[in-house]
Amino acid sequence: MWGVALILFSCVQAHAMSHGIQVTCRKFHDFLPTSKTTPSFLADLKVEPMTAGAEVMLNISWAVNLDVSVKHLTGTGIAISGQYSYHCEYNPHLAVNVTGSEQKWFHYLVKARCGISNIEVTNLPLPPLGSGPSYKVKTITIPCIPEPSTPVSEEFTSVSTDVPPVGTPPSPLRTEHVAVAIFGGLAALMILTLCYMIYKCCGANIATSFGFKRLPQSPVVPVPVLVVYPAENSAFQQAVVALSEFLQWHGGCRVAVDIWQQGKIAELGPMRWLAEQVKSSDQVLIVCPQASSEPSLSPPDRSFPEASIPAAAHDLYPLILNMVASHAKSTSDLAKFWVVQLGEQQDKRHSSVSLELRACKSFCLMKDLNKLCWSVHTHRQDNKKIADLSFSSEISYSEKSTVKLREAVEKLFQRSATSKKCGHLCLSISNEHV
Numbered sequence: 001m002w003g004v005a006l007i008l009f010s011c012v013q014a015h016a017m018s019h020g021i022q023v024t025c026r027k028f029h030d031f032l033p034t035s036k037t038t039p040s041f042l043a044d045l046k047v048e049p050m051t052a053g054a055e056v057m058l059n060i061s062w063a064v065n066l067d068v069s070v071k072h073l074t075g076t077g078i079a080i081s082g083q084y085s086y087h088c089e090y091n092p093h094l095a096v097n098v099t100g101s102e103q104k105w106f107h108y109l110v111k112a113r114c115g116i117s118n119i120e121v122t123n124l125p126l127p128p129l130g131s132g133p134s135y136k137v138k139t140i141t142i143p144c145i146p147e148p149s150t151p152v153s154e155e156f157t158s159v160s161t162d163v164p165p166v167g168t169p170p171s172p173l174r175t176e177h178v179a180v181a182i183f184g185g186l187a188a189l190m191i192l193t194l195c196y197m198i199y200k201c202c203g204a205n206i207a208t209s210f211g212f213k214r215l216p217q218s219p220v221v222p223v224p225v226l227v228v229y230p231a232e233n234s235a236f237q238q239a240v241v242a243l244s245e246f247l248q249w250h251g252g253c254r255v256a257v258d259i260w261q262q263g264k265i266a267e268l269g270p271m272r273w274l275a276e277q278v279k280s281s282d283q284v285l286i287v288c289p290q291a292s293s294e295p296s297l298s299p300p301d302r303s304f305p306e307a308s309i310p311a312a313a314h315d316l317y318p319l320i321l322n323m324v325a326s327h328a329k330s331t332s333d334l335a336k337f338w339v340v341q342l343g344e345q346q347d348k349r350h351s352s353v354s355l356e357l358r359a360c361k362s363f364c365l366m367k368d369l370n371k372l373c374w375s376v377h378t379h380r381q382d383n384k385k386i387a388d389l390s391f392s393s394e395i396s397y398s399e400k401s402t403v404k405l406r407e408a409v410e411k412l413f414q415r416s417a418t419s420k421k422c423g424h425l426c427l428s429i430s431n432e433h434v
Contacts (some may be wrong), residue, residue: 001235021090023106028087031245031404032077035125037133039073040065043103045136047119049112056142061107066097074124078137080110080116081222085249112312114144118254129241133260139221190349223376226277228320229287231313232321235412239342240287243365243406250401251373256281258312270315278323283376284337286320286360288353290412325356334359335379340372341365343410366406 043063050059060078064070072093088108097104109383122135166270225247229240240257247253255279258265265273278284320337327333339362353362363372 025086025088033125047138056112058112063103079120086097225253226281227257230317239408242405
C-alpha cells in the first residue's frame with residue numbers, strides 16, 4: 001500500500017518537455033478558475049497506455065493552438081475519473097508562433113489503474129459560466145492482469161528416500177532452521193492479519209480526523225447524474241452551479257445540467273433533451289425553489305459573478321414535475337428522482353416543495369452533503385454482495401473542496417432571510433398606515 005502511494009507521488013512530480021517549454025503538473029483540489037478572456041479550446045487530445053519497467057502508465061498528450069488567444073492561457077487542467085485532478089503550468093509562458101506552426105504538443109505521464117478511465121483535459125482559465133464545457137474527453141480501458149505465480153523450485157519439492165544410517169542422529173542445526181522458519185512464518189502471518197484488522201477498523205476514523213470523507217465509488221466510470229432546477233434568481237443560480245461543479249470534480253459524478261448543454265438543448269428541444277438525459281442518468285436531482293423567492297433589497301454581493309439564467313430552465317422544471325407525477329404509481333421508477341433543498345432545513349409539507357415531489361427522497365444542503373454523495377454511489381450497488389462492496393475502490397473529498405458550495409448556499413440562505421425580514425417590515429408599515 002505504501003509502495004503504491006510512493007509511486008503515485010513520484011508520478012505527480014514528473015515533468016514533460018516539448019521544444020524547450022517545461023510543463024509542471026501538480027495535484028489540484030480547488031475549483032478551476034473562470035474568466036471572460038479565455039484561450040482557444042484544446043486542438044487535440046490523445047491517451048495511450050505504455051509500460052515503464054513493471055508499471056503501466058498513461059501517456060496523456062494534448063495540443064495547444066498558438067494563436068493570439070494564447071496570451072490568456074494560464075495552464076491546463078487534467079481530471080482522471082477515480083483519481084486526482086492536476087493543474088499543469090508552462091514555463092516559460094507560451095507565445096504566438098511566428099514560424100508558421102499553429103500547434104504545440106505536450107505530454108504528461110500518470111500511473112494507470114485497471115478498468116475504464118475517463119480523462120478530461122481543458123485549457124485554463126475556463127470560459128464564463130453558462131458557456132458550455134470546454135474540455136476534451138477520452139475513455140481508455142486498462143485490462144486487469146493478475147500477477148504470475150512464482151514457480152516452486154524442484155530443489156524444495158524433492159524428497160530424499162535415503163535411509164540414514166542407524167545410530168546417526170539428525171543434525172541439530174537443520175532442525176533449528178526448520179523450527180525458526182515455521183515460527184517466523186506464523187509470526188509474519190499474525191502481524192499481517194493484525195495490521196489488516198487495524199486498517200479495516202480504524203482506517204476510516206484516521207482519514208476522518210484529517211478532514212477527509214470516504215465515499216464508495218464504482219471502479220468503472222463516474223455516476224451519470226442529471227440536475228434540474230427552477231428559474232429563481234442569480235443567488236439561486238450560483239448555488240446550483242456550485243453544486244454541479246462539486247459533483248463533477250469532487251463527487252465522482254458525470255453531471256448533465258442545462259447551463260453546460262445549452263447548444264444541445266437548442267438542437268433537440270427541451271422536452272427531447274430532458275427525456276434522453278433522464279433515461280441515461282442513474283439519478284435525477286431536482287433542486288427545489290426557496291420558500292421565499294421575493295427579490296432581496298440588500299446591496300448585491302460582488303464576491304460571486306452574476307450568472308444569467310438559461311431560458312430552458314423555465315421549461316425544464318415544469319416538465320420534470322410532470323414526469324415525476326407520471327411515475328408516482330411506480331415505486332421503483334420514482335426512486336430515480338431525488339429532491340435537494342438548499343439553505344435551511346425545510347419540511348416537505350411546506351409550500352416550497354411541489355406536491356409531485358413530496359414522495360421523493362429528500363436531502364438538505366449543506367447538512368446532508370455527505371449523505372447525498374454516499375447515496376449516489378451506493379444506489380447503483382444495491383444488488384452487489386457485501387464482500388464486493390468491502391473491496392470496492394473509494395474516492396475522497398476534503399473540506400477545502402466544499403468552500404465554494406458552502407459559500408453559495410450560505411449566500412442564498414442570507415438572501416432568503418433578508419427577503420423575509422423585508423416582507424415583514426413592509427407588512428408592519430402597511431398596517432400602521434391603515
